Amino acid sequence: MREKLLYTAQVKALIDKVAGLDNAEGDQRLKKIVARVVTDLMQTIEDFDVSPTEFWAAASYLEKVGMSHEMGLLIPGLGLEHFLDLRMDQEERAAGLIGGTPRTIEGPLYIEGAPLSKGEARLDQDPETGEVLFMDGQVKDAAGKPVAGAIVDVWHANTAGWYSHFDQSQTPFNLRRRIETDEDGRYKFRSMLPAGYGVPPDGPTNELLAAIGRHGKRPAHIHFFVSAPGYRKLTTQINIDGDPLLHDDFAFATRDELIPAITHHTDPAEINARGLNEPFATITFDFTMHKEAADLPKAVVERAHAA
Ligand code: MBD
Numbered sequence: 454m455r456e457k458l459l460y461t462a463q464v465k466a467l468i469d470k471v472a473g474l475d476n477a478e479g480d481q482r483l484k485k486i487v488a489r490v491v492t493d494l495m496q497t498i499e500d501f502d503v504s505p506t507e508f509w510a511a512a513s514y515l516e517k518v519g520m521s522h523e524m525g526l527l528i529p530g531l532g533l534e535h536f537l538d539l540r541m542d543q544e545e546r547a548a549g550l551i552g553g554t555p556r557t558i559e560g561p562l563y564i565e566g567a568p569l570s571k572g573e574a575r576l577d578q579d580p581e582t583g584e585v586l587f588m589d590g591q592v593k594d595a596a597g598k599p600v601a602g603a604i605v606d607v608w609h610a611n612t613a614g615w616y617s618h619f620d621q622s623q624t625p626f627n628l629r630r631r632i633e634t635d636e637d638g639r640y641k642f643r644s645m646l647p648a649g650y651g652v653p654p655d656g657p658t659n660e661l662l663a664a665i666g667r668h669g670k671r672p673a674h675i676h677f678f679v680s681a682p683g684y685r686k687l688t689t690q691i692n693i694d695g696d697p698l699l700h701d702d703f704a705f706a707t708r709d710e711l712i713p714a715i716t717h718h719t720d721p722a723e724i725n726a727r728g729l730n731e732p733f734a735t736i737t738f739d740f741t742m743h744k745e746a747a748d749l750p751k752a753v754v755e756r757a758h759a760a
Pocket residue numbers: 525526529558559560561562650671704
């Protein structure tokens with residue numbers, strides 16, 4: 454057995470200097486975190502006898518993740534975005550908040566400023582072939598009272614699994630809308646059922662996932678931010694039931710309460726009544742929000758978005 458360098462006075466002194474723990478300047482909490490992260494990395498190197506060649510490969514890997522703008526994919530792929538959700542859930546439970554629509558990860562593909570309309574919207578603006586989706590529901594508070602004037606900010610992939618803005622072939626804000634709930638707290642929209650998503654096959658996220666025997670796919674889903682004055686912002690998604698990857702999401706976002714029933718309508722009279730020529734799908738899903746209060750943990754997650 455080689456001596457553990459990490460426990461020597463020399464390396465302990467090195468870490469203290471690295472993290473600025475030997476001076477009085479700077480942010481005390483940050484110093485401790487830097488010391489911990491560097492220590493844990495050194496420990497990994499030592500425990501797994503990571504060679505310098507392997508280490509530099511890891512460093513260029515991380516550089517590639519940043520240069521490919523894939524931090525937002527690697528983090529959910531490593532379960533860290535879901536872990537942050539679990540921690541927020543835990544904090545809320547400790548503060549006595551229970552029930553309500555569960556949160557699940559935001560993901561990296563939200564764009565601010567989608568068109569805003571009252572009560573209803575049509576999300577699909579680019580022509581596509583696929584199944585038309587009508588989704589509706591009510592935003593309520595924990596007592597079941599409708600929340601009028603809530604903003605349902607919805608975004609999802611197209612029938613090929615791509616998101617507008619990131620996919621330049623779509624028009625701006627395709628499949629992205631903000632809908633203000635009506636006086637009964639209701640929202641509804643027409644769209645196209647999305648396909649599941651896959652990380653870029655040639656990108657660094659997929660490179661790591663493939664190397665550890667994983668895939669980089671998500672089951673079909675629809676994202677939501679639901680917000681209203683006096684209520685805690687809700688970040689969530691619904692899954693499209695029946696997707697084979699429903700419980701095999703590379704981003705770990707599926708939650709049982711977020712898989713609403715989907716009805717596929719094939720009756721010609723119903724199809725005709727909707728002004729369509731093909732079978733269509735309907736989903737009804739209500740969102741339950743919690744009232745905001747001063748002593749609760751922060752509900753809003755600040756995060757940089759692509760623009
Ligand atoms: C997505 O659509 C998504 O929601 C997440 C979390 C990661 C990658 C693509």
